[in-house]
Amino acid sequence: MEQAIVLDKLDILVEQRVYPDRAALTKDAMQALLRSRPELRQYLAVELYRRGEMSLARAAEIGGVDIETIKEILREAGVERRVPTIGAAIHEEVEWLRRIQRDQSPRSLPLIPQS
Amino acid sequence: MFAKVEALTVLGQLLGQERLATTPAIREEIAVPLQYGYDFPLQALAHTAIAPLTNQVWPEHERLRALGASLGRGELEAIAFCKIEGALFATNDLIARRFALEQGVHVISLQTILRGLWVTGVCSKSEVRELLERIKRADRLEVPSEVETEIFSEEAPS
Numbered sequence: 001m002e003q004a005i006v007l008d009k010l011d012i013l014v015e016q017r018v019y020p021d022r023a024a025l026t027k028d029a030m031q032a033l034l035r036s037r038p039e040l041r042q043y044l045a046v047e048l049y050r051r052g053e054m055s056l057a058r059a060a061e062i063g064g065v066d067i068e069t070i071k072e073i074l075r076e077a078g079v080e081r082r083v084p085t086i087g088a089a090i091h092e093e094v095e096w097l098r099r100i101q102r103d104q105s106p107r108s109l110p111l112i113p114q115s
Numbered sequence: 116m117f118a119k120v121e122a123l124t125v126l127g128q129l130l131g132q133e134r135l136a137t138t139p140a141i142r143e144e145i146a147v148p149l150q151y152g153y154d155f156p157l158q159a160l161a162h163t164a165i166a167p168l169t170n171q172v173w174p175e176h177e178r179l180r181a182l183g184a185s186l187g188r189g190e191l192e193a194i195a196f197c198k199i200e201g202a203l204f205a206t207n208d209l210i211a212r213r214f215a216l217e218q219g220v221h222v223i224s225l226q227t228i229l230r231g232l233w234v235t236g237v238c239s240k241s242e243v244r245e246l247l248e249r250i251k252r253a254d255r256l257e258v259p260s261e262v263e264t265e266i267f268s269e270e271a272p273s
Binding site: 060086097 | 187
C-alpha cells in the first residue's frame with residue numbers, strides 16, 4: 001500500500017524539477033532496472049535476437065556479455081543460430097574472392113567472428 | 116569460427132594471409148574468451164592483421180552508429196572500414212549483412228568462403244564438407260540444406 005502511494009506520487013520528481021519530464025523519469029527508472037537486474041538484459045537480448053531485430057554481436061552487448069556467452073545463452077533458451085541463405089548472390093561473392101586471388105581490389109577482409 | 120576449427124591457414128590460402136584483417140573493436144571481442152579458457156582467439160589474433168583506421172574511417176563510423184542501432188560496435192567499425200577502404204566484409208549475421216549491403220559494402224558469407232575453397236581448388240569438395248561439419252559442431256551452428264546446396268551445387272543456385 002505504502003509502495004503504491006509512492007509510485008502514484010512520482011510526478012513530484014517532475015514538479016520539483018528533479019527530472020525535466022515524465023519521459024526522462026521513466027527512462028531513468030528503466031535504465032536503473034536493467035542495471036540492477038542483468039538477467040532482464042539477457043532476456044531482452046535473447047528475444048531481440050530471436051525476433052531478428054538485433055545482430056548477434058548487438059545482442060551480446062545488450063545482454064552485457066561476450067559473443068561466446070551469448071551463443072550459450074541463446075542455446076539454453078532454445079534459439080538456433082542459422083546461416084541465412086543468400087541465393088544467387090553467392091556467385092557474385094565468389095567472383096569477389098576470385099578477384100582477390102588475382103590481386104585486385106578489394107584488398108582486405110575483416111573477419112567477423114560472432115556468427 | 117575458422118579459428119575454432121583451426122582452419123585459418125586454409126582461409127589464408129584462399130584469400131591471401133596478408134589480406135585477413137580485423138578491426139580493433141573486433142579484436143577486443145575475439146580476445147574476451149581467453150579470459151575463461153578458450154584457446155582459439157590466440158589463433159585468430161595471430162593470423163589476422165589489425166585494419167588501420169584512418170581519419171576517413173572515423174566520421175563514417177560515427178555516421179553508421181547513428182543508423183545501426185541493431186549492430187554491435189565491432190560490426191559498425193568493420194563496415195565503416197570496408198566502406199572507406201573498399202574491403203570485403205565477412206559475416207554470417209543476417210542483420211549485419213543487410214545493413215552492410217544497404218551501405219554499399221561488399222559482403223561475403225560463410226557459404227561463399229566454403230564454395231570458394233573448392234571452386235578455386237584450394238580444397239576438394241569432400242575436404243570442404245568435412246570442414247563444414249567441424250564448423251557446425253564447434254560453433255553449434257545450424258546450416259539449412261538450402262545453404263549446403265549453395266555451397267556444393269555444381270549448378271548456379273537461383
